[in-house]
Amino acid sequence: MAILDEIRRFWDDDAATYDDAPGHRPTSAAVQAAWTAALEALLPAPPARVLDCGAGTGFLSLIAARLGHRVTALDLSPGMLAGLRAAADAEGLDIDVVVAPAHEPPHGFDAVVERHLLWTLPDPAGALRAWRAAAGGGRLVVTESVWGDADPVEAVRNRGRQRLRRLRGGAEDHHGPYPEEVRRSLPLGTGTHPRAVTELVLGAGWRNPRLVRLRDVEWAATVELPFPERLLGVSPRFAVVAD
Numbered sequence: 073m074a075i076l077d078e079i080r081r082f083w084d085d086d087a088a089t090y091d092d093a094p095g096h097r098p099t100s101a102a103v104q105a106a107w108t109a110a111l112e113a114l115l116p117a118p119p120a121r122v123l124d125c126g127a128g129t130g131f132l133s134l135i136a137a138r139l140g141h142r143v144t145a146l147d148l149s150p151g152m153l154a155g156l157r158a159a160a161d162a163e164g165l166d167i168d169v170v171v172a173p174a175h176e177p178p179h180g181f182d183a184v185v186e187r188h189l190l191w192t193l194p195d196p197a198g199a200l201r202a203w204r205a206a207a208g209g210g211r212l213v214v215t216e217s218v219w220g221d222a223d224p225v226e227a228v229r230n231r232g233r234q235r236l237r238r239l240r241g242g243a244e245d246h247h248g249p250y251p252e253e254v255r256r257s258l259p260l261g262t263g264t265h266p267r268a269v270t271e272l273v274l275g276a277g278w279r280n281p282r283l284v285r286l287r288d289v290e291w292a293a294t295v296e297l298p299f300p301e302r303l304l305g306v307s308p309r310f311a312v313v314a315d
């Protein structure tokens with residue numbers, strides 16, 4: 073699929089600097105701790121077999137492995153997974169790594185997790201259906217942010233956040249812009265909203281979705297920001313959990 077090749081190229085090129093953005097790999101112990109508390113509360117009790125889809129450099133995989141889960145990290149990009157491998161080795165964490173597209177996962181899991189993947193899938197509904205088969209009878213934990221045009225008020229705030237960050241010379245999130253022709257072909261390519269994510273999860277056959285706002289993650293990240301960025305805080309983080 074040509075579009076997946078383009079997406080893979082983007083992330084292979086992004087891998088060297090991806091972790092430099094605080095929103096990707098927070099250096100703050102408090103933000104890490106808030107994410108750890110969130111995952112501990114949302115995942116089944118350890119040791120569960122956890123599949124992290126679009127694992128990238130391993131943000132969720134590493135936390136889940138530290139919590140005592142048996143983690144498989146799946147990603148399209150070997151470059152991103154090389155970062156995960158190095159980080160896992162540095163901590164002595166045993167994480168299986170699979171290079172594959174999100175809609176073709178291995179099976180046999182108790183839970184599927186993801187962070188910030190759905191927006192870049194050409195067929196997010198198809199991937200969510202495939203994850204259901206990958207974790208028959210298991211749990212889904214989708215973690216996302218409200219961004220882009222999905223919510224007009226947040227869109228204005230986000231533009232303000234970006235302007236202020238650039239004014240102080242803060243790092244960009246990525247090495248370059250996402251290819252526009254790729255973005256146009258992605259159902260969530262212009263933004264993610266809790267309503268759209270919950271509807272997709274239900275439509276894929278997952279049951280009993282619960283929407284959880286990740287307020288502690290937001291709070292811990294917001295208090296790290298310098299003035300005046302702190303007034304705008306970070307974009308809303310949320311999880312959709314389903315069976």
Ligand SMILES: C[S@@+](CC[C@H](N)C(=O)[O-])C[C@H]1O[C@@H](n2cnc3c(N)ncnc32)[C@H](O)[C@@H]1O
Nearest residue numbers: 083126127128131147148149152173174187188
């Ligand atoms: C925004 S990054 C998120 C990485 C990681 N989950 C995190 O929270 O830092 C998106 C990741 O999804 C991967 N990706 C994009 N499209 C994919 C697909 N179709 N199948 C699997 N992985 C994909 C990219 O290679 C990249 O590592």
